[in-house]
Amino acid sequence: MDVGQPSLDQLRVFLTVAEEGSFNRAAQRLGRAISVVSYAIGQLEGQLGVSLFSREGSRKPQLTPEGQALLAEARAVANDVDALVAKVRSLQQGLESELSLAVDVMVPGDAIARILREFQRMFPTVPLRLHVEALGAVAALVIDGQADIAIGGPVAADCPEVERQAIGSVELIPVAAPSHALAQMQTIPPGETRKHFQLVLTDRSPLTAGRDFSVLSPHSWRLADLGAKHVLLREGLGWGNMPRHMILDDLAKGALVHLDVPEGPRFDFQLSALWRRDRVPGPAAFWMLSAFQDARLGQP
Structure with missing residues (x-):
């Protein structure tokens, strides 16, 4: 039938x-x-x-x-x-058929989740594509058109194709495992950090080729993954800067020690909203940019 x-x-x-x-x-x-x-x-x-x-x-x-x-x-x-x-x-109504967002690994995950949850409620018909990258790779996604907007670090300051708006910062602090030589010093003398391996987050894009950010030691291991850097720091294989929000539990439990290095006990990683100058953000993208602005990242 x-x-x-x-x-x-x-x-x-x-x-x-x-x-x-x-x-x-x-x-x-x-x-x-x-x-x-x-x-x-x-x-x-x-x-x-x-x-x-x-x-x-x-x-x-x-x-x-x-x-x-x-x-x-x-x-x-x-x-x-x-x-x-x-x-x-x-x-x-002019809403995007899809929104592609790139965020730096330094951006706190709870802030991202909170904003994306509200985005889902406000724009249920707009699919979201999320990219998580580091340093210049965030801006590169915007320049190449793979991301409509991004939340990236200071490496985008020299990119003429990119419009940027400061939205906050993330506090980076130098840390090491308690077994590390620097962590066992009561006072770290000037220049001492240069004698020890520094674990450095490196870039997967050519935008920052040859540039270093808060690198003090000539002896370094370059890592393209912040999670891997976190693990190696806890294992005592070097010292390095990490976002404070990411290692609060480690500091509380003593798995990592905040180093009072004379060159500076902290470093503010400035964050900016990024988009191409030749592409005006649509309604959903504009809402997303405003939400990150309102989140006041790095501010009490």
């Missing part, structure tokens, strides 16, 4: 009757006559070749096993169409 193709309207009537548990209440909700609702269900059952509701012995329609089995599928079809309509309306 060939199965007919039901209309979206028929599926919506089916769902409404199932949700209301009554042809009468379904008709009231849809603003139609009961006969119209009943006719739509009869037509749908005829097209599908199954009975969706059992009406015998009760004034209240009951879903048949076949109706129960098809309910989830009908709801999925209706939801997909609703999503399609919402997407079209978003596009008509």
Whole structure:
């Protein structure tokens, strides 16, 4: 037996009757006559070749096993169409069809999660593509057009293609494992840090080739992953700067020690919102930029 193709309207009537548990209440909700609702269900059952509701012995329609089995599928079809309509309306209103965001690994994860959770609520029809990179690789994604906007560090200051707006900073502090020689010194003399291996976060992009940021020692290991740097620091394989928010537990438990180095016990990693100068941020991107601005990163 060939199965007919039901209309979206028929599926919506089916769902409404199932949700209301009554042809009468379904008709009231849809603003139609009961006969119209009943006719739509009869037509749908005829097209599908199954009975969706059992009406015998009760004034209240009951879903048949076949109706129960098809309910989830009908709801999925209706939801997909609703999503399609919402997407079209978003596009008509000027909303982006997708938003690509790049963030520096230094940005606190809880701040990112909080902003993205609110973004999901505010823009449910805008898919998000998130990139997490370090240093110049963040700005490179914006320049190459792979990211619409970004939250990056000071390395973007010299990029003429990029517009930037300061939004805060992240405090970096020099640390080492308690077993490290620097951690065991009561007072670190000037120049002492240059005698020990420094673990340095390096860049995967050419934007900062040949440039160092807060590097004091000529003896260094270059790491492209902040998580790997964190692990090696705890293992005592060197000293280095880490964002304070990321190592609070380590400091509290004594797994890492804050080094009072004479060259400076802290370093503020300035963060900026970035976007290409030839591309005006859309509504969703503008909201995202404002949300990071309002987050007041690095401020009490």
